[in-house]
Amino acid sequence: MTFAGRHVLSISDFARADILHVLASAGRLEREPRPDLLAGRLMATLFFEPSTRTRLSFEAAMHKLGGRVIGFSDVGSTSTKKGESLADTLRMVEQYADVIVIRHPRDGAARLASEVSRVPIINGGDGANQHPTQTFLDLYTIAKLFPRLVDGGEPLTIAFAGDLRYGRTVHSLLVALCHFGVRVLTVAPRGLEMPDTYLNHAFTAGIDVEPVPSLQEAVRRSDVLYMTRLQEERFPDPLEFGHIKASYRINAAMLAGAPAHLRILHPLPRVNEIAIDVDRTEHAHYFAQAGNGIVVRQALLGLVLGKM
Amino acid sequence: MKERDGSGAHKVRQVEAIASGTVIDHIPAAMTLKVVNLLAEVEDQVFVGINLRSSRVGRKGVVKIAGRELPERTVSSLALIAPQATISIIRDYEVIAKYQVPMPDVFADIARCDNPNCVTNHERWPTRMEVVLRDPLTVRCTYCERTFAANELSLI
Numbered sequence: 165m166t167f168a169g170r171h172v173l174s175i176s177d178f179a180r181a182d183i184l185h186v187l188a189s190a191g192r193l194e195r196e197p198r199p200d201l202l203a204g205r206l207m208a209t210l211f212f213e214p215s216t217r218t219r220l221s222f223e224a225a226m227h228k229l230g231g232r233v234i235g236f237s238d239v240g241s242t243s244t245k246k247g248e249s250l251a252d253t254l255r256m257v258e259q260y261a262d263v264i265v266i267r268h269p270r271d272g273a274a275r276l277a278s279e280v281s282r283v284p285i286i287n288g289g290d291g292a293n294q295h296p297t298q299t300f301l302d303l304y305t306i307a308k309l310f311p312r313l314v315d316g317g318e319p320l321t322i323a324f325a326g327d328l329r330y331g332r333t334v335h336s337l338l339v340a341l342c343h344f345g346v347r348v349l350t351v352a353p354r355g356l357e358m359p360d361t362y363l364n365h366a367f368t369a370g371i372d373v374e375p376v377p378s379l380q381e382a383v384r385r386s387d388v389l390y391m392t393r394l395q396e397e398r399f400p401d402p403l404e405f406g407h408i409k410a411s412y413r414i415n416a417a418m419l420a421g422a423p424a425h426l427r428i429l430h431p432l433p434r435v436n437e438i439a440i441d442v443d444r445t446e447h448a449h450y451f452a453q454a455g456n457g458i459v460v461r462q463a464l465l466g467l468v469l470g471k472m
Numbered sequence: 473m474k475e476r477d478g479s480g481a482h483k484v485r486q487v488e489a490i491a492s493g494t495v496i497d498h499i500p501a502a503m504t505l506k507v508v509n510l511l512a513e514v515e516d517q518v519f520v521g522i523n524l525r526s527s528r529v530g531r532k533g534v535v536k537i538a539g540r541e542l543p544e545r546t547v548s549s550l551a552l553i554a555p556q557a558t559i560s561i562i563r564d565y566e567v568i569a570k571y572q573v574p575m576p577d578v579f580a581d582i583a584r585c586d587n588p589n590c591v592t593n594h595e596r597w598p599t600r601m602e603v604v605l606r607d608p609l610t611v612r613c614t615y616c617e618r619t620f621a622a623n624e625l626s627l628i
Binding site for chain 1: 587589590591592594595596597613614615616617618619
């Protein structure tokens, strides 16, 4: 399987075999670091909106493979502010770099970039649409915790909790999990449930998605609990937000009845939805999850540059 | 204009006959002017009938473009707004070819994406809608990956 020259735009572009290849490549790099793999190669990071976490993770990944990095993370210092089109910015940067990571506030910006650029584009998040490297790192994390995700066996039960309507990470992860025969539980406030598009996708793939009434029930029945942040601006009534926020907050006491193997993931940053006292429990896995982002992004860089 | 039909009786045409060109019939009445916008060039001689009686679609529209035979590829964009329309190619007042609107796999730069945050609404870039379901016609924006009912979209 060759990934050389391939763009990484949307998890929907990747078949099961592609995903497994990325996860296996990340596993190899974790066991055997390759500090010179991308020596002499240059990665450009075009961050049209700030995202310190994603940018640092990509830059760390490139540096750990011996490559170099150029880029911007402040549109104010670029020609975009002078009215330059996205396509023209790409036509310029593709002359400089071997691979381009783009983050942009508009949905579909990465796909547009890929139609202009001769070098591979990696989508670091395009508006509310896609953030495929987050999905790969989520899958890598789950597969590392529970190898039966990819090896087969008793289906994993994965619960999604919080804002399932606007949270793009849960949409992409659900689409990807449809390749792996899992059971899905959802727990979301009224109005913020998983959109029908994704429920239909899961249904077509034969994946059972079951809404459950409480976080407690999700905790009791899951192997993985994937938490997301509730955003106050989604609630017109601040009082209602206060009540709902409280019922979507997990703390150490709530985990007393949890199965020992339950692991809690979160794309971060968390605000109030996971109490600090959860960090000390063996269930907390969100920081390890973020750490996996480095090796997964290393694998994607190595693959699209034809070095793995 | 009057002409004879096969039975010898007189039939009143609801829209002027054309000697040669293209007739688009059975357009949903409300979509008629959109069809004109989509297919007619500035120099074209165009005859339009709106809210005409039709046993098939109730009230229909007819558009006749004189002097130009539109190829199937051109009229495929009609599938977005008038999928039941029929196309007749006329030469010397005779219908020499008649076909249904072909359904393309992709509508390239025909409709605006309805997602206000889609990159195609902010950059000068052609839109691209892929057909995901034919009935009811449902399309997906290649860029923002959102899915829309075709009748929700506005034409470019």
